[in-house]
Amino acid sequence: MENGSGVLDLKEKKSAKKGRVGAQLALSVFLIFHFAMLVVAPKRDSYLGELVSPVLDPYTQFLEILVPWSFFAPEPGPPPVYVEWEILGDEEKLLSRGQIPEYPSPFWNRERQNKRIVFTRFLMGEEKRIDAVMVPYLCKQYPDAVSIRLWRIGHDVPSLTDVREGRRKIGDGEGIERRVAAHGYCEGKR
């Protein structure tokens, strides 16, 4: 009996080991695929990225793992950007004025300001965005508004040498580029 049970144990152990190796092999195949996607995804526009895009795109987009990983790169972040607006009522009467993000930050909770900075960078990314997003939103916020005028503002970052030699100061307001972004009408008020 002792002998028989020993043989059974050995068989069980062997089959458990086989099962484990099988699981490891299956997992290895998946890991190679997953890791390849992680490595290729940041370079989605490369030749390899294009080649595997039928698989890469749905997989990485669905899991939300399609990130370019370019923190402060290739240049260390865009300069300060703002979107300014004027809310106009009947006969272009100025109702209110504002900007996003506000400066200096009105929030003790800095995360609120960070989100507004990121949002503003998104708006500045394409011409149509400021008009498409901000006009309907501001019209909702100001029921008396008839139209909204918007500007895109870009600040310059002074060089280290200029600040060191006293020619400029940080946030001195020099080198500001202010361009009209849109003048849109609230729905049904044109």
Next chain:
Amino acid sequence: MSWARGGLERIWAEWRRFWFESNEPESMRLFRRLFGALMFLFFALRTPDLRQLYSESGVLPVDLMREVLDFGSRQSIFFHARSETAIWVGHAALLASTAAMALGFFPRASALLAYLLHVSFLHRNMTVAYGIDSISVFFFLNLIIADTRRRDSMLGSVSLRLCQLQVCVIYFYSGLEKLKGTHWWYGDAIWRVLANHQLASMDFTWVTAFPLLVVLSTWGTLVWEVYFPALIWLPRWRFPMLLFGVAMHLGIALSMSIPFFGFLMIFAYVTFLTDVELARFSVLIRSFLQHMCKK
């Protein structure tokens, strides 16, 4: 043929050791707790903006967002459940799941729930997402399979390795991308960040008195990021690399008012410590605290 077979067996043994036999339950448990607590705080702080940023009455209704962004295969619970109540329930569940991760309460199920909800919020309004939002997705995903109960857990080991490799991938690409930037080569990239009044947490004019420091920290960051994915695996280099990383991320957190991003990366370094090193480290901290208390 036997040499080829022997070679393959060695490769397979190394592969298995790396992926399936390297679980460090204590390190992963600590990482999960720290990560859960950090993300709980991060999500809690966006509560006042929930309506404005994620609801239909906010800045970006779903239909408008589809007009201005290419969505591909991205999905979100909030594309279907658009009411404000759904947003608030989702937010409460996200807070509860990250708190559960921090407390070790159903950690894997909590990580799965947190992952689904986080991605749903992320896709609901991608225009307000930045570094920490993207990086945390990977860690939520990896922590779903983390097994901190057994050292010999295969999935636990895979989870640990994926977390470590994720950190390497992030630095590798960030480093290589920086090599394309003129300011990183010129040596004033750090200054360009500190002099950006929208990002900087204080007036850094005093830094101009130390231009060499700016250049060295710029190049140091560049070299460190590029070499991190290779050197972190060499025992002699591991601690110096991690210490530099802690200093760099603390610097970013303090100078740029983005503490969550910095702390997330620092917490991820815990996955590079073995359980034995972690135990030694906690003894060291305890004796230091006792020493301070006696004083």
